[in-house]
Amino acid sequence: MRVESRLIPSAKADAVVKALGALAAMLIAGLILQATGKDAAYLGTQALDQNLGSWPQAQQMLLLTTPILTTALAVYLCTRLRVWNIGVGGQMLMGAAAATALGLHLHGWPTGVMLVTMALAAMVTGALWMVIPALLRAYWSVNEVITTLLMSFVAQKLVEYLATDAWNDPAAGIRSTPVIPYDMPLLPGTVLHVGLFAPLAIAAIMAFVLRRTTWGYEVDVMGANPEAAGAVGMPSKRRMIVVMMWSGAIAGLGGMVQLTGTLHALSADLGTDAGLYGFIVAALAAGSIVGLIVIGVLITMLLNSGIALATDGVSQDVVVALYGFILLLGGLGQVASRKRLVRRVAAAPKAAAGPSPAGDPPERVAAAGPVAETTAERSA
Amino acid sequence: MSAFTSALHIAVAAGTVIVLAGLGELLLERTGVMNLGIEGIVSIGAVAAVLSALTVHDPWVCLLIAMAAGMAGGALFALFAVVLRVDQVLVGLAIFLIGIGLTNQLGAHQSNVPVAVTFGVVNIPGLVDLPLIGKALFNQPLLVYIAYLVLPVAATLLLFRTRHGINLRSVGEDPAAADSAGVDVTGMRVGYCLVAGALQAAGGAYLMLSFTPSFSASPAGGRGWIALAAVIFAGWVPWRLVFAALLFGGMISLGFTAQAQNWNIPTVVFSELPYVMTLVLMVAFVARLKLANANLREVAPAALGEPYFREER
Numbered sequence: 001m002r003v004e005s006r007l008i009p010s011a012k013a014d015a016v017v018k019a020l021g022a023l024a025a026m027l028i029a030g031l032i033l034q035a036t037g038k039d040a041a042y043l044g045t046q047a048l049d050q051n052l053g054s055w056p057q058a059q060q061m062l063l064l065t066t067p068i069l070t071t072a073l074a075v076y077l078c079t080r081l082r083v084w085n086i087g088v089g090g091q092m093l094m095g096a097a098a099a100t101a102l103g104l105h106l107h108g109w110p111t112g113v114m115l116v117t118m119a120l121a122a123m124v125t126g127a128l129w130m131v132i133p134a135l136l137r138a139y140w141s142v143n144e145v146i147t148t149l150l151m152s153f154v155a156q157k158l159v160e161y162l163a164t165d166a167w168n169d170p171a172a173g174i175r176s177t178p179v180i181p182y183d184m185p186l187l188p189g190t191v192l193h194v195g196l197f198a199p200l201a202i203a204a205i206m207a208f209v210l211r212r213t214t215w216g217y218e219v220d221v222m223g224a225n226p227e228a229a230g231a232v233g234m235p236s237k238r239r240m241i242v243v244m245m246w247s248g249a250i251a252g253l254g255g256m257v258q259l260t261g262t263l264h265a266l267s268a269d270l271g272t273d274a275g276l277y278g279f280i281v282a283a284l285a286a287g288s289i290v291g292l293i294v295i296g297v298l299i300t301m302l303l304n305s306g307i308a309l310a311t312d313g314v315s316q317d318v319v320v321a322l323y324g325f326i327l328l329l330g331g332l333g334q335v336a337s338r339k340r341l342v343r344r345v346a347a348a349p350k351a352a353a354g355p356s357p358a359g360d361p362p363e364r365v366a367a368a369g370p371v372a373e374t375t376a377e378r379s380a
Numbered sequence: 381m382s383a384f385t386s387a388l389h390i391a392v393a394a395g396t397v398i399v400l401a402g403l404g405e406l407l408l409e410r411t412g413v414m415n416l417g418i419e420g421i422v423s424i425g426a427v428a429a430v431l432s433a434l435t436v437h438d439p440w441v442c443l444l445i446a447m448a449a450g451m452a453g454g455a456l457f458a459l460f461a462v463v464l465r466v467d468q469v470l471v472g473l474a475i476f477l478i479g480i481g482l483t484n485q486l487g488a489h490q491s492n493v494p495v496a497v498t499f500g501v502v503n504i505p506g507l508v509d510l511p512l513i514g515k516a517l518f519n520q521p522l523l524v525y526i527a528y529l530v531l532p533v534a535a536t537l538l539l540f541r542t543r544h545g546i547n548l549r550s551v552g553e554d555p556a557a558a559d560s561a562g563v564d565v566t567g568m569r570v571g572y573c574l575v576a577g578a579l580q581a582a583g584g585a586y587l588m589l590s591f592t593p594s595f596s597a598s599p600a601g602g603r604g605w606i607a608l609a610a611v612i613f614a615g616w617v618p619w620r621l622v623f624a625a626l627l628f629g630g631m632i633s634l635g636f637t638a639q640a641q642n643w644n645i646p647t648v649v650f651s652e653l654p655y656v657m658t659l660v661l662m663v664a665f666v667a668r669l670k671l672a673n674a675n676l677r678e679v680a681p682a683a684l685g686e687p688y689f690r691e692e693r
Contacts, residue, residue, distance in 0.1 A: 084469050132659070140666045141677050145416060145469060146609045147662070153602055153655040161648035276477075283470050315488065321481025324420075328456075328474035331466035 004342045014286060014337035021329030022284075022298075029322045033314065043312060047305030059191050061304045063262055067092065068303070069199035069296040070254030071278025072285070073206060074247045076292055079282060080210065081223045081243055083137065084145050085130070088251045089275020090152025093159045094129045095122035095252025096259040100266040103180035103259075104167060114182045119256050126252020127245040129155060134244035138237040144244070152272050163268040175268040184261040195257035200293075202250055207289050219243060251275070277303060280323055284330045299323075387630075387637045388516035392524065393591055395629025397422065397583040399527045401607040402614070402621045403535055404579030408572045409611060410539060412552035412683035413462060415573065416472025418580050419604030420479020421453045425581025426599035427483040429588045430490050433497040442497055443523070443585045450581020451574045453479060458573035462566060465687035480598060487595045495593040499523055499586075521590050523582075528622055531579075535618040548572070552681030555688040565688050580604070602655070609658045613665040615679050624661070631657050 030040035051061045071088045078085040085091075099118040106114070133147035162168075162177070169178040184193035210216035222229040222236050230236050258274070259266065281299050285292035306319035401422050408415055415421075428449035432442045453475060461471040499521035508518040539545040548568060550558040555565045587599060606628055614620035635650030637643075666676050 086473070136663065136666070140670065141675065142662060142666055143612065146605070146612065147659065149605055150609060150655050150659050153605070154652055154659075157648060157651045157655070160651075161646070165646070165648070279473070280477075283473075315485055317481045317484035317488070319481070321478050321485065324474045324477030324479075324481060327470060327477065328460055328466075331460060331470045331474065332464065334466050334470075335464050 002342055003339050006338055006340050009334075009337040010340065011286075011288070011337065013340070014333040015291070016333075017336035018284060018286075018330045018333035021332050022326045025322060025325035025329050028325060029318065033318075038312070038314065043309055043314065046308055046312065047301075050308035051301040051304050056191070061301060062192060062196060064304055065297055065300045066196055066199060066261065067254050067258045067274035068277045068281060068300050069293065070202065070257065071251055071275045072281035072292055072296050073199060073202050073278075073289075074250040074254070075279050075282035076285065076289070077206060077247045077250065078144075078244060079223075079287070080219050081240055083240065083244060084279075085133075085148050085244065085247050085251075086145050086279060087129075087133065087148030087150075087152035087155075087272075087275070088247070088278055089272025090148070090155035091126040091129045091248040091251035092255035092258070092275055093152075093155045093270060093272060095126040095255030096263075096266060096270065097155075097159050097162060097255075098122045098125035098252065099256040099259050100162070100167065100177060100180060103182050104177060107181075109182070111182050111185075115184065115260060118182070118260065119253055122252040122256035123249035124252070126255065127249040129252070130244050130248030131241075134241040137244070138240045152275065156272055159266060159270060160268040163266050163270075167266065172265060173267075177266045179265045180260065182260060183264065184257070193257075193261035195261040198253065198257050199296075202253075203289050203293060215239075251278075277323070280327050283327060284333075286333065382512065383637065383641060385512055385516045386640075387633045388513060389519070390636050391626060391629035391633035392517060392520060392528070393629070394632040395625035395627075396524050396527045396586055397591070397603050398607045398610050398625035398628050399532070399622060400583035400586060401580040401604055402610045402625065403527075403531055403618060404576035404583075405607060406611045406614065406616055406618060406621060407535060407539075407548075407579075408569075408576035409684055410549055410552045410616060410681055411569045411572045412555060412681050412686065412688070413569050413573065414468050414472065414685050415454070415457050415461070415475065415576060416469060416608065417453070417457060417475025417479060417604075418607055419600045419602070420476035420483075421450050421577055421580040422479075422584040422587075422600040422604045422607075423483035423598065424453050424479045425450045425584025426588045427487040427490075427584075427595065428581065429585035430487055430495055430595045433495050433589070434490075437497055439497045439499045439589045442589060443582060446581045446585035447578040450577040450579075450584070452577070453581070454573040454575075454577020455570075457577070458570040461687070462569045462573060465689065468685050468687070476604075483599065484597045487597070487599070490595040492594055492596060495588050495595070497589065498593050499590045523586055523590065527586070528625075532618040532622050539618070549681070552683055555683050556690075559688070559690060565690075569688075580607075583607070606654060606658050609662055612676075612680075613658075613661045615665065616681065627661065628654060628658065 030044065033043060034040040050057060052058055071092055074088050074091070075085050098121040102114070102118050102121055129151055130148070133144050133151060136142035136147055137144040164175055167177040168174065169176070172178045184195045186193050210219065218229065218234050219239060222234060222239060226236055254274070263270070277299055281292060281296045284295050302319065302322070306314070306316050310316060401418050405415065405418055425446040428446040429442045432445040436442055436445070457471055457475050460466045460474075461468045501519055502522045502525070504518035508514045510518070539549065547558065547563045550561070551563060551565050551568045559565050583603070584600060588595060610621060610624040610628065614624045631654045634653065635647070638645055638650055669675055669679060
């Protein structure tokens with residue numbers, strides 16, 4: 001057996017290695033915990049129990065999935081253009097802040113009307129929070145990783161100020177605004193709110209738009225091969241700005257759902273962690289929306305376990321480090337997807353490998369077909 | 381000390397971590413590799429310094445231990461991002477998470493305990509007596525002089541006056557060409573991952589052994605990310621990074637001064653200032669490039685962020 005390069009990356013190899021990587025990361029964490037005198041097997045069952053032990057516990061876990069899946073979908077949208085929206089947590093906070101502004105200052109609206117207004121305001125605010133990074137990236141090629149992150153720091157400090165100062169109510173605590181009198185309706189007989197379905201709806205719409213519309217198709221081509229997209233006259237810069245702003249809007253909506261569904265007040269301690277977890281989920285999902293939802297639930301369960309394990313003396317910091325190792329080892333999936341194992345044979349298999357033995361990078365080869373088609377359509 | 385002198389003193393001290401961490405990143409990015417995990421490695425350096433200060437009583441030894449820890453972080457990054465060629469953004473963020481998580485876990489027991497070992501101040505004879513700026517610039521720990529003078533000069537000479545520097549930059553501009561000219565692309569990149577790790581961790585160690593000698597959770601406090609931005613608006617040129625660091629330090633210093641002088645401006649203005657100004661400076665830098673009919677892509681190392689696949693060239 002020997003290892004050979006693939007021209008077209010294999011999604012299967014990626015998924016298998018990623019799963020193994022995540023397992024290895026957990027195993028390493030277990031060994032470290034065992035070495036520090038903790039009973040890893042006991043902690044493992046505790047962790048599982050926290051998530052699926054009973055229906056109330058499972059409900060708590062499901063509530064946690066909403067912000068993580070929403071931010072993950074926001075990040076995912078940008079990755080279609082190879083743009084990394086790391087500031088997704090900041091856009092989410094701004095969405096929550098916009099919803100809070102309305103909820104605190106407009107009294108006596110019908111709940112339904114108010115929730116829709118809040119959702120729209122949150123989406124607009126989230127999108128606006130993305131404008132500067134989007135313009136800088138599209139027109140001046142300034143790295144969006146840094147700009148979105150700086151914007152997210154600004155958001156965090158701003159929300160801290162709003163919660164502790166401008167909108168603070170001492171009766172609600174020194175770090176929180178008063179409770180907002182508009183709540184997401186609950187599903188009957190549960191503590192789950194209807195916002196739980198928001199990420200699923202977003203995922204469905206996104207899958208449809210990306211796979212079934214010209215707009216989505218062009219976004220994919222631009223992501224795969226920006227030069228080719230520009231050459232056939234696709235408006236790459238404009239499309240990039242719009243995609244990045246939609247990403248911000250989705251994150252902002254996530255903030256509003258989290259606020260009206262779970263938190264009910266803006267707090268200085270909200271932080272941008274949900275964005276970070278969402279980023280990890282999107283990065284590991286590597287282009288599959290279904291994969292994103294599955295990984296999102298698993299990552300949420302891990303986060304939730306951290307909360308349970310805190311009572312056993314394992315801090316949340318260990319879980320953060322574990323996420324790092326999962327991301328690191330999961331990244332090996334990328335490497336594996338470019339390789340394959342071939343049984344040693346006499347004949348050279350290279351000739352059959354693909355259309356371009358000269359070796360364009362795989363993504364270019366993958367995009368060559370669709371781009372050619374578009375050119376044909378346009379000239380026809 | 382006058383208010384101006386003490387504000388300048390704080391500015392220089394606060395900027396030191398940006399110079400150290402930024403310089404490491406600058407050299408690394410010149411080889412075409414971007415490590416987004418600076419924040420994590422600065423944190424690791426901080427916690428390593430704090431923990432080693434419990435048993436070692438020489439701040440320089442603590443610094444070296446911290447730098448070794450940073451190199452370990454750099455090595456982990458290099459293994460995945462350079463050798464295995466996983467996406468650099470992913471690996472960088474993984475390093476950030478691992479660094480922050482381990483740091484907060486390992487340092488939890490030292491939270492808010494004053495660090496016993498700190499760097500002493502070295503006066504530069506003659507210069508320290510200058511009016512206004514003397515006490516601010518020349519009454520600092522030795523590490524500060526090293527960060528602002530020795531290292532930037534050394535980095536400039538290395539990059540632009542030596543054969544090694546030409547090789548280094550060629551790896552960042554066109555790795556395939558460098559490779560065919562006999563430069564070891566992977567070796568160069570891995571080497572500078574380690575150098576960057578050491579310098580970034582030194583920045584964290586400086587925080588704990590001099591600037592704010594007491595551990596708190598997430599000790600880097602966003603400075604790693606600002607260093608990353610500083611490298612951009614320094615245009616990948618070491619001496620400009622010194623100015624960037626001083627500007628950033630000035631921003632931090634304004635907050636301290638405002639509090640000391642009771643300026644009656646909401647604290648949110650000062651907590652936002654470093655991030656907003658970093659953004660503004662980045663925009664100003666790129667706008668200036670645009671006016672000169674250039675753009676950022678021409679200034680940045682051409683192969684920045686791209687893994688090098690030899691077999692595909």
